[in-house]
Amino acid sequence: MSRLTKMALMASVLACSVAGAAADTIKIGINQPLTGSVAASGNFITDGAKLAAEAINEKGGVLGKQLELVIEDNKSNPSEAAAAAEKLISRDEVSAMMGAWGSSFTLAVMPKLQEYGIPMVVETASSSKVTSAGNPWVFRIAPTSEMEAKAFGQLVPEFAMKKVDFLVVNNDWGLGAAGEFGKMLKEQGVEVGMTETMDPAAQDVSAQLAKIKASDADTLFVTTGYEQLSLVFKQLKALDVNRRVITTGGSQFPDRLAEQLGSAADNSYHILFFAPWFPDAAANPEVAHGYIDQWNQKGYDKSGLSDGFRGYDAITAIAAAVEAAGSADPEAIRDALWKVDVKGVNGNIKFQKVGVEGSESGQSSPNVYVVEIKDGKLALP
Amino acid sequence: MDQLLQHLLNALILGSTYALLGIGLTFIFGIMRVVNFAHGEFYTFGAYMVYLFSVTLGVNFLLAIVIAIVLGILLGAVVEWLLLSKHRGADIDTTMLIMIGAWIIMQNAEQLLWSGVAKSIPMPFPEDPLTVGSVSVAWARLFVFVMATLLIIGAQMLIQRTRLGKAMRATFQDTATASLMGININMIYLATFALGSGLAAAAGALLGPIFIVIPTMGNLAVIKAFAIVILGGLGNMKGAALGGFVLALVEEFGAGYVSSGYRDAMGFLLIILVLMVKPTGLFARTERIG
Structure with a gap:
């Protein structure tokens, strides 16, 4: 073994023990494309998720504990997305996950959810396969094409x-x-x-x-x-x-x-699904304004607002489920997700049972907004 | 009929940039026999340099293209000197692995420096297209076509008419003899790789403003470049130029009249056919270099 590999090993052992020491937090795994072809969107969504966690933590967290986001890069690649989920579940021991940007990455992660019994809120994915596969650990806030x-x-x-x-x-x-x-x-x-x-x-x-x-x-x-x-x-x-x-x-x-x-x-x-230029047209204007203000305070790229809200809403939904579950146990959170009814940036998040009977997946019904480009400017039609 | 003319025009313009990519790789893969997977990254580099100089630093657009090409040549020289010169005469697999490494490093460096968000480069041409009858073409694309054609002719002249070109041909025909005749072999390898890279950077510099600039834009370009070189016959410059136009024609008409979903497959189908029927490439004569 070379010196470099030994050092890397030691460093990772050290990192593990540090992560293990912080037990007073509720860990949520984030599985997003931070590099690769759809990296731009994945980074915005991750930023949105961080803002939601920050807002919740400032108000005292959930169940008296702080939310801790454990962020993994799925490299815009389905097999990396599955590997990232495996790592988040077995090494970081997260209580719930958000992911995995897009239908193909999400479908690659789904078997892991069932294997380990961890709920995931899907923030982006339009394929009907995600919620029709009979996977009871999947809760989608993104709309299907239908x-x-x-x-x-x-x-x-x-x-x-x-x-x-x-x-x-x-x-x-x-x-x-x-x-x-x-x-x-x-x-x-x-x-x-x-x-x-x-x-x-x-x-x-x-x-x-x-x-x-x-x-x-x-x-x-x-x-x-x-x-x-x-x-x-x-x-x-x-x-x-x-x-x-x-x-x-x-x-x-x-x-x-x-x-x-x-x-x-x-x-x-x-x-x-969100038009940040017209927050007053949103279903919950006060939530939309709060999210936009927070985003601008951080100085994030303004054009990311229309993607970032998905991360924001997903974390909002997970936090509400943890609160309702009264514990950080993954199965309790899964059961509590069915009771969630919170105000998100897009609209109200509430999951309906869809898909295979007996092992239904959750699907929320998001709002749709239309924006027009007229004379080089954005307008409501 | 109108649609046919529009497809033909599209193919001609696209073909000129394919030819540029193909000729650049012919220098490196066809002549030097380095399987250069990083070729597409020089293409990306050219596009980002135009973005850097024309958008970020506000340099004149045409000057920015020239700077991008020159920097592409320099980067090619540095890569050759740093990574390849020590492995002269090494196995083809060795240099291939080195270039795969260079490809990964360059692509991630671009991502780190400019992030994954696509960049757009404005061009100083009228927005309204040139319309003749029912056929339309953007002024910007016409500019790219003219520039690409000039560069292709320039590269051909360099190989055929100059002392450097003669020395290149001699070196790759018989390195030992060329060396005995007093040709500085290391300089020739360096110059060849640099020129090939410069042409890829030129293709990127010209196409970047027409398309958009993203770190992964070179991935498809490198595959197409390899396809063109194989189509034209290894080491055959005229073949690579013609191969570029043939590939564009097949893609354009395949997408227009067969199925757009198989647009990129059409080109590769053609290559499989060529390899089965005429494995030396469409335009290969006897084994000859240059």
Whole structure:
């Protein structure tokens, strides 16, 4: 064994004993992508989680104990997400977890929850598989694509659409969104044209857009993350495609799009789960204001507000469950999560039983907000 | 018909940057036989340098591109001197592992310095596209096409017409003889790697402002670069240039007329076909370098 490995071993033993000494806290594991392709969003969510823990601790914590967040990086990779969960559960002995950003990471973590009996609040993930797998340790505050489509359905008449096309990222999230929104629109009598897909890492989508340009639809639905979205808008402009664009998914950062793209993003609408530019339009304005003030006090990047709230709400829900459980025992927290009814930034968090009978998963019903980019500025439509 | 013309135009412009990437890797992989997985990181480096100089420091956009290319060449020289020069004549696996290490270090350094948040570089061109009939192209893309074409011609001239190019060709044809003729072999390796890296940085510097700049942008670029080099025939510069355009055409028409979900698969399908039918590459003549 080299000297370096010996030193590393000693250091890790030391770190373990220090962690073990702090027993007066309630440990919550955070499983987020802090590096890799979706790192930007994962960091914002982690920041939001820290703010919620801080606010709770300032008021005296939960059950007289302080909340301690144990943060692990899942490196934007499903197998790393499962490894991070394993580490959080068996080495850090957390009482509950929040994670794991996105359907594929979350699905990779889920078997661990069942194996060890640890509840997890899922802050981001749209695939219906997460809550239909019969895993009774999963509690999701993020909406499924179906819920998102349904909520947006009430606003469809205002847009007077005749025919729509879809351009979506080629994974569970994008294809799920195209399927659910297409179904909802058809029920409302809107014609559904083509569905084009793009690789999550693709930078050039001009081939897809040339095809869309030739279509006679009046509206284009786009589902992908902010990075690819800004490329889509740039290339729509370059190919002179002029039609209404509606984006879905909740991680679009419309403020950054408006700032960076100027007129290229005009005439676009964005379906979000929190619109930090209009806190008074939120379901719980006082919670929204509190969260925004806290975020700004820390000097965090303002554009992260629309992602960070998910971490904030997840920790709020977990803390409420610990309070109701009266102990830090994972099973007691799981049972108490069913009784949670708290005010979050997005709206009220309350879990309904969904999925396989007898081993239901929890699903909260989040609110949906639409923001428009008009003359390079954000507006409520 | 309109759609066909638009696809053709898209492919031509995309192909020019693919060609640039492919030629850069031809220097390093095709000629030097270093399996350079870090090639995409030089591409990313070029893009971030344009961001640094043009956005953060406020230097003129065109000057920022030139600076990025020069820095790319310098970084290539440093990497060659620091990591590869000590392993001259080593097994191809050894240098490959070294370059995988360089790839990981460079990508994480970019993440550390600029975070994972995507950066956008504004370009001093009109926002409205140039529209002829029903076909449209952004001015920025036209600029990239012209610059890439000039760089491709420049690289070709360098290899064929200059003393340095002659020395490079001699070295990689027969290192021992070239050395006996008084060619400084170490300098030639250094210059070749630096030039190849410089071309990758140039591709990144040109494409970064059109796309967006993120630390992982090189991952797909490096795979495509390898595909282009294999398509064109190892060590064949003209082949790599043509290979770039062929790959872009196949991707564009595959996405446009077959299925956009398989856009990237089309290119790789083509490579498998080429390897089965003509394993030396589409444009390879007899074994020749340069």
